[in-house]
Amino acid sequence: MNGYLGVDIGSISTKAVVIDDNKKIIASSYIWTEGNPIKAVKKVLNNIKEQLEDKNICIIGVGTTGSARKLIGTMIGANSIKNEITAHAIGTLSLHKNVRTIIEIGGQDSKIILLEDGIVTDYAMNTLCAAGTGSFLSSQSKRLGVNVEDFGTIALESKHPTNVAARCTVFAESDLVHKIQMGYKKEDIIAGLCYSVASNYLNNVAKGKKIKSPIIFQGGVSKNIGVKKAFEQILKEKIITDENGHLMGALGSAILSMNNKLKEPFSFKISDSNFETNAQECNKCPNHCEIIIVKKDGKKLDAWGNRCDNGKIAT
Amino acid sequence: MIIILTVGIPRGLLYYRYETLWKEFFNNLNVKYIISDNSNFKILKDGKNKCIDEACLSLKLFIGHVISLKDKCDCIFIPRIYSLEKTEQVCTNFNCLYDLIHNLFPDLKIINYNIDVKRKNTEIKAFINLGKQLGFNKKDTIKAYKMAKEKENIKQTYIQNSAEHKLSSNKKKILLLGHPYNLNDNLIGKTVSNYLSKNNIEIIYSYELPKKYINEYYKKISPKVHWTMNKELLSAFMYYKDKVDGVIVLTAFPCGPDSLTNEMILRKKGKSKVLLLTFEELSSDVAVITRLESFIDMIEGCVYA
Numbered sequence: 001m002n003g004y005l006g007v008d009i010g011s012i013s014t015k016a017v018v019i020d021d022n023k024k025i026i027a028s029s030y031i032w033t034e035g036n037p038i039k040a041v042k043k044v045l046n047n048i049k050e051q052l053e054d055k056n057i058c059i060i061g062v063g064t065t066g067s068a069r070k071l072i073g074t075m076i077g078a079n080s081i082k083n084e085i086t087a088h089a090i091g092t093l094s095l096h097k098n099v100r101t102i103i104e105i106g107g108q109d110s111k112i113i114l115l116e117d118g119i120v121t122d123y124a125m126n127t128l129c130a131a132g133t134g135s136f137l138s139s140q141s142k143r144l145g146v147n148v149e150d151f152g153t154i155a156l157e158s159k160h161p162t163n164v165a166a167r168c169t170v171f172a173e174s175d176l177v178h179k180i181q182m183g184y185k186k187e188d189i190i191a192g193l194c195y196s197v198a199s200n201y202l203n204n205v206a207k208g209k210k211i212k213s214p215i216i217f218q219g220g221v222s223k224n225i226g227v228k229k230a231f232e233q234i235l236k237e238k239i240i241t242d243e244n245g246h247l248m249g250a251l252g253s254a255i256l257s258m259n260n261k262l263k264e265p266f267s268f269k270i271s272d273s274n275f276e277t278n279a280q281e282c283n284k285c286p287n288h289c290e291i292i293i294v295k296k297d298g299k300k301l302d303a304w305g306n307r308c309d310n311g312k313i314a315t
Numbered sequence: 316m317i318i319i320l321t322v323g324i325p326r327g328l329l330y331y332r333y334e335t336l337w338k339e340f341f342n343n344l345n346v347k348y349i350i351s352d353n354s355n356f357k358i359l360k361d362g363k364n365k366c367i368d369e370a371c372l373s374l375k376l377f378i379g380h381v382i383s384l385k386d387k388c389d390c391i392f393i394p395r396i397y398s399l400e401k402t403e404q405v406c407t408n409f410n411c412l413y414d415l416i417h418n419l420f421p422d423l424k425i426i427n428y429n430i431d432v433k434r435k436n437t438e439i440k441a442f443i444n445l446g447k448q449l450g451f452n453k454k455d456t457i458k459a460y461k462m463a464k465e466k467e468n469i470k471q472t473y474i475q476n477s478a479e480h481k482l483s484s485n486k487k488k489i490l491l492l493g494h495p496y497n498l499n500d501n502l503i504g505k506t507v508s509n510y511l512s513k514n515n516i517e518i519i520y521s522y523e524l525p526k527k528y529i530n531e532y533y534k535k536i537s538p539k540v541h542w543t544m545n546k547e548l549l550s551a552f553m554y555y556k557d558k559v560d561g562v563i564v565l566t567a568f569p570c571g572p573d574s575l576t577n578e579m580i581l582r583k584k585g586k587s588k589v590l591l592l593t594f595e596e597l598s599s600d601v602a603v604i605t606r607l608e609s610f611i612d613m614i615e616g617c618v619y620a
Contacts, residue, residue, distance in 0.1 A: 067601070085609030120613045122588060125606060208581045286357035 006254025009068035012107030027051035063253030091252030105221035132200035155226025158191035194226030282311035323388030325380035331495035339463035397431035478523035493565035521551035
């Protein structure tokens with residue numbers, strides 16, 4: 001049987017799925033990137049390999065997405081390297097045909113995608129600021145001494161969520177310290193944080209966009225039931241979360257790879273190879289481009305980052 | 316009277332608005348001039364080091380261009396513009412540019428002119444003054460100015476006609492909206508326009524809007540726009556928005572007037588597809604490319620199998 005592999009390498013987590021010809025997920029893996037996308041990808045590939053061991057699957061297409069899509073795509077020989085917006089839209093559409101709004105909050109990106117009749121009509125991503133994303137929540141959780149995974153359930157215990165200024169992570173932190181010293185309950189503060197993530201998202205990323213239901217909430221933060229509840233309260237609409245919500249980007253890139261005519265069998269042996277990346281500054285003109293060189297077992301595989309031909313590196 | 320040998324023109328800010336007029340004017344008077352190179356990271360770094368951190372990216376680049384020129388010419392040409400229309404104003408950067416550079420580099424010789432239509436300092440008066448600084452009499456200066464103005468008009472008409480022509484292209488069309496000094500800058504707008512051209516997109520620039528529409532179309536958004544240059548942007552947006560497949564709004568961070576008009580655009584865009592790109596001192600284009608790639612996917616709408 002044929003299979004297609006999709007890998008979504010985000011700033012915080014790395015996700016991979018294998019689908020069959022009917023776009024059904026037959027294997028999946030979800031781990032932390034921990035600042036090392038190459039190691040993370042090797043780990044997810046090993047996870048996937050174990051899951052497929054007793055099944056007779058031949059992977060003939062690989063797609064990558066996420067912020068490390070280019071690096072990993074080069075590494076594992078992907079036939080589709082696509083941005084997160086497109087991958088998420090396609091992945092979600094394959095499961096929820098009539099979705100109108102996708103709310104996605106990840107580690108450092110947050111985005112909104114609006115669809116109509118299965119076509120993206122509008123989208124937005126956070127611009128320069130990462131306030132209200134997953135990294136905001138995890139940095140606050142450290143301050144409160146609570147696991148970020150427990151945030152949602154703790155938030156639900158609160159009866160009177162506290163107002164926390166979440167416009168900016170730095171100011172939110174000082175507001176938070178103030179509230180703790182004033183003697184506010186922990187669950188009220190956590191519920192306040194979840195609420196502020198939702199309102200911050202709606203005021204920044206989703207500003208001026210008409211949010212129509214069905215609304216699907218995805219990304220790592222969608223696992224936080226407190227934020228989901230906050231969205232439901234503010235929007236007064238039902239919010240759908242999917243147990244596979246975190247895999248939508250990977251699913252989308254697997255489908256994109258399936259749609260690509262150029263196919264090549266993929267071997268898990270790749271995770272035994274030794275990959276290295278090297279950043280070097282090109283000094284051939286005043287631009288000083290930073291060039292990334294990827295090496296496989298000591299041999300140059302690809303290089304990018306140069307703005308002009310001066311910085312081209314033969315591979 | 317001082318004889319000026321070579322005039323240095325920084326490739327930034329107003330240069331992109333008045334390129335033809337300035338070059339032709341200096342040519343007509345046989346004044347030698349040099350223009351700084353295209354923006355690069357060294358220029359940005361030098362500008363950043365000399366500039367207050369709150370200034371916009373475009374101003375930081377401009378200062379970098381001045382630094383790159385100052386040892387290669389005898390004087391730098393930095394005009395001051397306060398108002399181009401009686402009841403309007405331009406960004407305060409253009410009001411203070413002369414004084415700013417003078418304060419940063421007190422030893423640098425600067426030639427300039429001052430346009431402030433509010434106080435009856437018109438463009439022709441400004442150029443007569445400029446001619447005087449260069450050692451030319453009024454008659455020769457006016458002649459040189461008029462000839463240069465004519466060339467500028469011809470070039471603008473040509474650009475505007477070709478923009479109208481581009482509208483009938485079969486390719487997907489994107490309006491690139493922003494100040495010319497951002498759209499044409501090597502580090503800012505070129506990243507975007509190069510990527511779009513590579514993907515077979517027809518680009519229409521907001522400054523290609525035919526002149527006759529500038530004072531007309533913005534009224535559909537707001538009856539009065541105080542900032543002349545942003546008024547032009549709003550007019551371009553309202554004129555083109557239904558004629559193109561998508562609009563990319565390009566802003567240098569932080570821009571005061573843009574923050575106001577970008578908000579107006581986002582609120583009044585209706586069904587048109589708008590992507591807002593904010594440029595800061597990023598060292599990599601990855602974030603920009605991700606947004607462009609998904610924007611093109613969206614307007615082409617064909618990858619959704």
